[in-house]
Amino acid sequence: MTMTGRTYSGLFGYIGTGGIIKNLTVAEADITASSGNSMGIIAGVNTGDIENCTVSGGITTTSEEGYSNASYLGGIAGQNESSGKITNCVNRADVYGYDFLGGVVGSNNGGTVENCRNYGTITGIYFYIGGIAGYGRGDYKITNCANEGSVSGASVADSRPQNIGGIVGYGGAGSVTNCVNSGKVSGSSDFVGGIMGQSSGGDKITNCVSTGEVSGNGSSYVGGIIGHTGGATLGNCAWLEGTAGKGVGGGTQPGGVTMIGTSADVSGIATTLSASIDKTAINPNAATGDADYSATISLVPFPGKLADVYGTGVKDAGATTNSGIINITDNGNGTFTVTPTGAASGSAQITVTADLYKYDFASSSYSGTEYTQYTFTLNVIVSDIELTQITLSPASDDVSMKIGETQTFSVSYKPTNATNKSVTWSASPSGVVSITDSGNGAATVAAVAAGETTLTVTSQANSALTDTCRITVTPVYAENVTISPDVTETLYLDGSSHTFTATVSPANAANRNVTWSLTDVSGTLVQNGDVSISGGATDNPVTVSTKNAASAGSVKLTATAAGGDPQSGQPSGELTLDFALPNVSGLALNAETLDIDLNVAAYGELEAKVSPSNAQFSAVTWSVEPPIASISYDGDKQTKVTITPSKGGTATVTASVGGYSDTCALTVTPIYATGLTLSSGSLSLESGTTAALTAAVTPDNATDRSVTWTTSDAAVASVDENGTVSAHDAGSATITATANGAREGAELTARCIVTVTLPPVPVEDIDIDxxxxxxxxxGGTVKFTATVTPPNATNPAVTWASSDESVATVDAEGLVTARGEGTATITATSIDGSVAASVTVTVAAAEPAPAPQPSGGGGGGCSAGWGALALLAIVPLAMKRRK
Structure with missing residues (x-):
């Protein structure tokens, strides 16, 4: 990797929080910079995780243009921020720059660096230069790290301190634990230390040892552990005798620093621990004893040797993998052997763990209980498993196929777990078969032409590995013909066309051409040309066309194959087609309007045109709405009709057939009514009775001789549509007849005056009081009074009569006079004689008048006495009559 340095330079310029970069090896990297900062081979700035990465090459500045040019340079990362973590990384690249330089990271700003190694040469022009980190800022952490590279500061133009350390150049308030420096640390100024150049006062340095030479120009600030403490805390640290004049160069002189003897005395000391593998790849194809068949993992203690510290300082080592392609054997001495399983090739990850016990430099012994467990991740590549043989299946040397057939071929491999099983398929000569590679060692071969060809399969990994099969392809004859669609419904002779396709089977027949023909089954449709084949007789599909024939029939459609076996003849397919006359597709009347003047003609005619002309239907239906005319038909199909009006006006004539219809606007000019007379001009009716009126319309041939009847007062008299008058309440009403057939706007009427009287109310009952x-x-009298029911009887008068006027008589007022002794019936009779009531009277003789009485005499005394008694008896009777 070659890169011109700039700010945030690296394979990844900036790794954000949560980002993970691992298992990378970058070889011979070259970053060249004249200015800028934050440069590293893996990342310019890291705030995520960098794991198991190894780099080599170099980071170099090309000029000295200023104080701060090309700062924050590290073999792994330029800067490692507080959330950043760098673990199990190795730097073999040289780093050359101005300041803030480190073998792993230029500046560790509160981040963590652990289990890392530096083998590169770190050279700075100014200050803050370290084998692991040039600068430790804030609460940083560096643990279990080792530096074996040279760390130095070049001469400078001024006298400022350089701060150069085998692990950290300048520290802040972090911690450096279980770290070892074996590289040479030197500076042209002061503040030079085997572990740290200078601390700002808050660092904690524990369990660290330096065995490399430490030197500086300022002798007071050069120490085997630290150049100047600045108040840092040191514990259980040591430096090798002869590598530095003292352990702490300047500042406070804390305890916990021990000088140990010669380099031979450190072989049993383990302060840091790492793990390495001697090969990055193993070969499963090699023999078991071959060098490249296996790899060895070794724990790497520092500064001592594994053989001297295993079992004392380093214990309980183990190595595991989650990959099925390698086996790991524990050799029991801190080493492990890795071999391939043969299952597959690829990359496998190995996790190595071991316990590193604390070494006490003061007592020159290990603690039996205090230890740190470290985990290391290594990777090994298992090389491809070589293919040695491929075999075709089916295994036959000669395969026969017919044109259109397919055959699946597959390949078997030796070994079955070979890494690259890809093959290439070919056939020679070409054109006989086609090949479709299905992948996974399979192919589908389709026979496309008659002939012979050789199918060859060749390994893509080794072209010398092949297998072949001879394929013979023969023609396929037509065996059967089917016609589609398989029409079973009736077709129509309406000028339409129908498409049919012949399918020849098998589908891979060499010649699938057909010839079509039509023959009559019933009728003469083909003979008359009403059904025919359109286009060529060898077309496929073929079109069968129809005409508007006059009669139905059936035809046979035949497709004969041309590619049948010559010895067995040509196969054919047949389809019988039934044709019928078409259904109605339309209807139209011959006129949109029809005007009939009854003063000129008595009727009109219409005709319905049905489409198509040969359509099949039973009859056209007709209607007139409103019904001002009647319709008579001509012929069974009723396509022609005569319209005979019954009245004048307008109407719509509708003809319908087969779901289609058409209309004609009918206008009828009538013979108008001009005269109207009634059978009577007046009627006298008693309520509840009826009478019939008739109307005479002239002229006699008027189109509409009907009339409409109305009444002026339906409560008195009503009239129905036939002229029947019904009398209701007493009074007078006018019945009017209006001629419906009069000319529009002319009112033709006749009237009859109806007088209604109420019927008499008869007497229903008589009561005599x-x-x-x-x-x-x-001589006596009594007055009888007759009361009739109902009270509103038309004639409430009665006549009085006596059954025996010698006994009693009665006058017209009902006064009864007693005439003689006996009984008589007095009867009151209604005037119409329909109702009568009677009372019986009894008449007694009147008492005789008393004789005159003589005055004096004794005899008279007795008579006088009886007369007085009789008088007393008569007086009460007379009083009773007066009641």
């Missing part, structure tokens, strides 16, 4: 006793004495 006596004013006194019905027992009379001669």
């Amino acid at each position: 006596a004013s006194g006793s019905t027992a009379l004495t001669v």
Whole structure:
């Protein structure tokens, strides 16, 4: 990768939060910059995750144009922000720039760097230069990292401190733990340290060791662990004797710093740990013992050797994979052997874990309980599995096919798990078959022409691997002919055309041409040319055309194949077609209007034209609305009619047949009525009775001799449409007859005056009331009063009569006079004699008048006494009569 540096330069200029870049190897990268900042081979700035990446090549500045040019340069990333994390990465690229330079990251701004290695040479012109990070800002973290590359600062024009460290050039308030520097660290100024050049005061440096040479121009600020503490906290750190004059160059002198002996004394010390694999690819095609058949994974402690620290400082190692293409064998000494399973090729990921126990430099021993478990991710590629043999199926050397047939061929492979199973299909000579590659080692071969050809399948991975099959293709003869559509319904002789297609089977017959013919089955449709084949007799599909024939019939349509087997003859297909006269498709009258003047003619004529001319139908139906005329028909089809008016006016004549209709506007000029007389000019009727009136219209041949009857007062007298008058209430009403056939605007009427009287109310009952006793004495009287029902009887008068006038008489007023002793019936009779009532009276003799009484005498005393008694008896009777 070659790139001209600028701000945010790298394979990825900026990795955002949540972004993940992993498992990348970038070889021989070349980033050249004269200015700009934030440059790294993987990313210019990282706020996400960078995992398992390895880079090589270089980042180089080309001029010295200013103080801040080409800053923040790192082999992996230019800057690693607070949310950024860089793990299991290796830098083998050289970095050359101005300031803020690091083997992994130029500036670690609160981010995390762990399990990383730098083997590249890091060279800066000014300050903040480190083997892992040039600058540690804020709460950054660097853990389990190692630097084996040279870290140096070139000469500068001024005397400012350079801050150069084997792990971190300048620290802030972060932490550096379990880190090792074995590279040479040097500066042209001061603040040079094996682990850190200078701290601003808040850093914590623990479990770190430096075995590389440390040197600087300012001797007071050069230390095997740190050039100047600035208040940083150090714990369990060591530097190799002879690599620096002292462990802490300047600043406070904290404890926890130990000088250890010669390089031979560090072989059993493990402060950092990583894992490596000696091959990036293994070959499943190699023999088991071949070098490229397997790969070895090794734990890499630092600064000691695996053989010296495994089991003491490094324990409980393990390696696993979720891929089915490799096997991993634990060798029990911190190494693992990776071999292919043979299942497939591809890339496999391996996860290696191990516990790194804390080494105490003061006591030169490992802690038995305090350890950190580290996890490393490695990748290995299993090379393609080579194909050694391909075989065609069907396995026959000679396959026979007919034109139009298809055959599926497939390939079997050895080994069955070969990586590249792609094949190429071909046939020679071409044109006999066509080949459709179905993929996955299968192809469909279709026979297209008679002849012989050789089918060949060839491996795309190795063209020397082939297999062949000879194919012989023979012609296919026509065996059957079917005609479609298979018409079963009746067709019509209406000038229409019908298309038929002959299908020759089998579909792959070499010659599928046909010849068509028509013959009469019943009738003479073909003979008369009413049904014929349009176009050529060898067309397919073919068109059968019709004419407007006069009669129906049936024909046979035959399609004869041309490609049948010559020995067995040519197959054919037949279809019988039934033709009928067509249905009605339209109707039109010969006139839009018809005017009939009855003073000139008595009728008019109309004709209905039915389409098509040979349509089949029973009869045309006609109507006149309103019904001012009658219709008579000519012929069974009723296409011609005579219109005879019954009155004048306008109407619509409608003719209908087969769902079609047409209309004609009819106008009739009538013979008008000019005279009208009634059978009577007046009538006297009693309520509840009827009388008939007749109207005479002249002239006698008037078209409309009807009349309309009306009454002036229906409550008195009503009249119906026939001239019958009905009397109702007493009074007078005028009955008027109006001639309907008079000329428009001329009113022709005649009238009859009807007088209605009410009928007499008869007497229904008589009640006699006596004013006194019905027992009379001669000479006595009694007054009878007769009351008739109903009270409104037309004649309420009665006549009085006695059944025996010698007993009693009665006058016209109902006064009864007693005449003689006996009984008599007094009767009151209505004037019409229909009702009578009677009362019986009884008459007694009158008491004799008393004789005169003589004065004095004794005999007279007795007589006088009886006379007085009789007088007393008569007086009460007379009083009773007076009641």
